[in-house]
Amino acid sequence: MATQTPIAISKGDTALSRRLFFDAVQDWLTTVDHKKIGIMYIVYALLFLVVGGFEALLIRIQLAIPNNTFVSPQAFNRLFTMHGTTMVFFVGMPILFGFGNYLIPLMIGARDMAFPRLNSFSFWISAFGGVLLYFSYLGGDGLYGAGSAPDVGWFAYAPLTARIFSPGHSTDYWTLALLLSGVGSIGTALNIVATIICMRCPGMRLNRMPLLPWLYLVTSVMVFVAVSPLTAAQIMLMLDRYVGSHFFDTQAGGSAVLWMHFFWIFGHPEVYILVLPAFAFANEIIPVFSRKAIFGYPAMVAASVGIGFISLSVWAHHMFTVGLGPYGNTFFAFATMIIAVPTGIKIFNWLATLWGGKIQFTVPMMFAVAFLFQFLIAGLTGIMLSIVPFDWQLGNSYFVVAHFHYVLVGAILYMIFSAFYFWYPKMTGRMLNVALGKWHFWLFLIGFHLTFDFMHIPGILGMPRRIYTYEADRGWGTLNMIVSIGAIFQAVATLIFVYNLVSSYFKGEVAGADPWDAWTLEWSTTSPPPGYNFAITPTVESRRPLWDLKHPEDPDSNYEE
Amino acid sequence: MNESVVIHQPTTGEWKLPSRGVVGMACLIVAEAAIFIIFVVAYVFYIGKSIAGPKPHDVLELPIVSTICLLSSSITVHFAVSALHHGKRSLCSIWLALTVLLGGIFLAGTAQEWYQLIYHDGLTIQTNLFGTTFYSLVGLHASHVIVGLLMLSLALLFSLRGQMTVKHTERLEVLSLYWHFVDAVWVVVFLVVYVFGR
Numbered sequence: 001m002a003t004q005t006p007i008a009i010s011k012g013d014t015a016l017s018r019r020l021f022f023d024a025v026q027d028w029l030t031t032v033d034h035k036k037i038g039i040m041y042i043v044y045a046l047l048f049l050v051v052g053g054f055e056a057l058l059i060r061i062q063l064a065i066p067n068n069t070f071v072s073p074q075a076f077n078r079l080f081t082m083h084g085t086t087m088v089f090f091v092g093m094p095i096l097f098g099f100g101n102y103l104i105p106l107m108i109g110a111r112d113m114a115f116p117r118l119n120s121f122s123f124w125i126s127a128f129g130g131v132l133l134y135f136s137y138l139g140g141d142g143l144y145g146a147g148s149a150p151d152v153g154w155f156a157y158a159p160l161t162a163r164i165f166s167p168g169h170s171t172d173y174w175t176l177a178l179l180l181s182g183v184g185s186i187g188t189a190l191n192i193v194a195t196i197i198c199m200r201c202p203g204m205r206l207n208r209m210p211l212l213p214w215l216y217l218v219t220s221v222m223v224f225v226a227v228s229p230l231t232a233a234q235i236m237l238m239l240d241r242y243v244g245s246h247f248f249d250t251q252a253g254g255s256a257v258l259w260m261h262f263f264w265i266f267g268h269p270e271v272y273i274l275v276l277p278a279f280a281f282a283n284e285i286i287p288v289f290s291r292k293a294i295f296g297y298p299a300m301v302a303a304s305v306g307i308g309f310i311s312l313s314v315w316a317h318h319m320f321t322v323g324l325g326p327y328g329n330t331f332f333a334f335a336t337m338i339i340a341v342p343t344g345i346k347i348f349n350w351l352a353t354l355w356g357g358k359i360q361f362t363v364p365m366m367f368a369v370a371f372l373f374q375f376l377i378a379g380l381t382g383i384m385l386s387i388v389p390f391d392w393q394l395g396n397s398y399f400v401v402a403h404f405h406y407v408l409v410g411a412i413l414y415m416i417f418s419a420f421y422f423w424y425p426k427m428t429g430r431m432l433n434v435a436l437g438k439w440h441f442w443l444f445l446i447g448f449h450l451t452f453d454f455m456h457i458p459g460i461l462g463m464p465r466r467i468y469t470y471e472a473d474r475g476w477g478t479l480n481m482i483v484s485i486g487a488i489f490q491a492v493a494t495l496i497f498v499y500n501l502v503s504s505y506f507k508g509e510v511a512g513a514d515p516w517d518a519w520t521l522e523w524s525t526t527s528p529p530p531g532y533n534f535a536i537t538p539t540v541e542s543r544r545p546l547w548d549l550k551h552p553e554d555p556d557s558n559y560e561e
Numbered sequence: 562m563n564e565s566v567v568i569h570q571p572t573t574g575e576w577k578l579p580s581r582g583v584v585g586m587a588c589l590i591v592a593e594a595a596i597f598i599i600f601v602v603a604y605v606f607y608i609g610k611s612i613a614g615p616k617p618h619d620v621l622e623l624p625i626v627s628t629i630c631l632l633s634s635s636i637t638v639h640f641a642v643s644a645l646h647h648g649k650r651s652l653c654s655i656w657l658a659l660t661v662l663l664g665g666i667f668l669a670g671t672a673q674e675w676y677q678l679i680y681h682d683g684l685t686i687q688t689n690l691f692g693t694t695f696y697s698l699v700g701l702h703a704s705h706v707i708v709g710l711l712m713l714s715l716a717l718l719f720s721l722r723g724q725m726t727v728k729h730t731e732r733l734e735v736l737s738l739y740w741h742f743v744d745a746v747w748v749v750v751f752l753v754v755y756v757f758g759r
Contacts, residue, residue, distance in 0.1 A: 245697065
């Protein structure tokens with residue numbers, strides 16, 4: 001955005017300004033600059049966030065009162081499928097990759113990613129995947145005139161995805177969209193790993209690297225071992241649907257449970273792929289506004305790597321209700337509980353960072369503190385669900401829905417909002433409006449707790465997920481109404497946020513290079529950074545190079561190691 | 562200890578990081594290995610679960626010649642890299658050509674095997690679970706062989722036109738890593754499909 005050569009345009013000269021417009025478009029379409037690709041990822045994810053949020057609103061309107069017929073049952077199935085798929089693959093992944101793309105080279109003192117053209121390719125193929133998914137609303141009918149958008153649920157259990165039960169092309173759009181987004185994810189993850197390992201500036205040994213690149217490194221390695229199985233499973237599903245193979249065809253001896261395994265081998269690490277970048281944001285933001293270095297840097301790194309490893313062995317806790325036998329149940333329940341240990345280490349380290357700090361309650365910090373509490377509760381319901389008999393009782397109920405939304409919204413989305421308020425000045429050169437930010441925070445907080453606190457209760461009362469409607473005498477009506485009212489609060493808050501993003505871009509207070517008095521390298525260059533990031537490749541001596549620069553009398557390098 | 566951090570210091574000589582090509586290829590190999598593991602798991606899971614014939618034991622024969630060719634192509638590509646490293650460009654071309662030839666023989670062997678299976682034994686991907694898992698696993702590997710052969714042929718073309726020099730050694734080495742991976746996968750596929758699965 002700032003790299004355009006400023007040219008004075010006289011008002012009457014529309015031909016020139018049109019040419020400049022097309023130049024700008026061409027510049028964005030063909031760019032290989034990690035900052036522009038990062039911003040495109042983020043904007044693309046925000047568009048899908050609005051779409052996916054709109055779908056959630058429609059779902060909540062349908063469920064607000066008993067015996068409602070606001071949408072048809074068929075449309076309802078499509079809505080929850082598209083909502084889940086959109087939010088995980090076309091909001092969560094791209095927004096986190098967007099921030100990673102933008103921040104990692106800046107934080108490690110590099111001028112770009114390791115493979116800029118691969119970066120561009122990965123973005124466009126992911127973007128194409130998202131477009132393909134939504135094109136299904138138009139093209140899903142296919143020659144059979146059946147189906148529309150995918151309606152098989154976001155985990156698309158077999159044999160529902162077989163040709164007989166899902167005629168038309170809707171499931172194929174779903175499969176292809178995920179396959180393409182998976183290819184893009186693997187490409188970007190590869191790029192992130194190569195960048196972090198091979199492009200660090202002189203002096204930045206791995207034990208001096210900021211925690212954000214560290215956590216992205218763990219996330220990216222997890223993408224290789226988690227997203228690839230999904231890609232493989234999607235290839236199998238495509239073969240089943242197009243060539244007539246029998247991977248998940250139960251009538252030819254195939255196994256529907258095998259799909260569940262393959263999907264959740266992807267699906268559970270995916271949760272950690274999404275949450276580790278959120279932890280990464282917290283690792284950068286909480287210390288800055290506590291005015292202290294992060295507590296327990298090595299423990300944080302070890303806990304992240306530990307989470308990465310353990311998360312690969314917990315997938316079948318999504319399948320307790322299938323019946324795994326006593327040994328399987330014990331193993332996966334145990335692994336699921338064990339993962340709470342490194343996660344707990346992180347929470348304690350954040351608390352210890354806050355402890356005794358001069359805490360500044362800026363908008364990013366408000367979101368980060370809310371994240372801490374909400375993530376704790378989300379983790380606690382997670383431990384409840386890891387207990388097999390409890391899961392048998394509440395599996396596939398709204399309790400589960402409330403649990404994972406507590407993680408995805410209460411933890412991940414909160415840290416994403418926090419990251420927006422924190423790094424928006426770096427990306428655009430202007431601060432986000434604080435008053436609007438506080439409105440956003442409080443309205444979203446009220447909405448979040450109305451929706452997802454109360455959503456646990458109908459689950460305990462027996463309300464299954466994905467039901468189209470329910471009888472009035474079940475006693476779920478009031479609770480569902482409260483949940484739906486909370487959704488409206490969240491929608492309003494999100495609109496305020498989007499308005500803030502747009503209006504602050506034009507009218508916001510000019511930020512300067514380092515508005516938060518922070519310590520990592522991205523704040524040493526201008527806001528927004530020039531195309532080459534750093535005029536001179538920086539050299540670092542500690543984990544907080546800008547602290548050393550600002551306090552030459554007492555540099556961190558005196559205390560580390 | 563008091564130097565400012567963003568000032569460039571001429572200590573970069575000792576600051577050496579791994580090559581991004583090698584790291585990138587290693588990442589790709591990890592991701593691809595995960596894909597293959599899922600296909601291998603599916604194959605092993607469905608061994609003996611086919612409802613109808615033909616069964617692996619009736620129709621599969623050990624592809625000894627193909628296997629020898631593919632595995633030895635790993636050695637020839639290694640010789641090509643080391644020839645290029647020592648600046649022996651024509652020797653590099655010869656080793657590359659041999660690699661492409663050996664890979665080609667392997668593919669021809671697979672084609673011949675599939676022809677036999679499809680037209681004489683009546684085994685297609687639709688026949689039973691064995692057909693489903695066999696063709697997808699072996700086919701996935703074969704498609705990787707094809708990609709590798711295309712890239713090796715391209716390298717051979719550059720080499721023959723004299724466009725490949727010592728400074729391209731690392732790039733050829735990255736390509737050879739991929740080729741070694743394809744060979745290693747074949748060892749697994751060979752053991753699972755032709756030895757234990759038969």
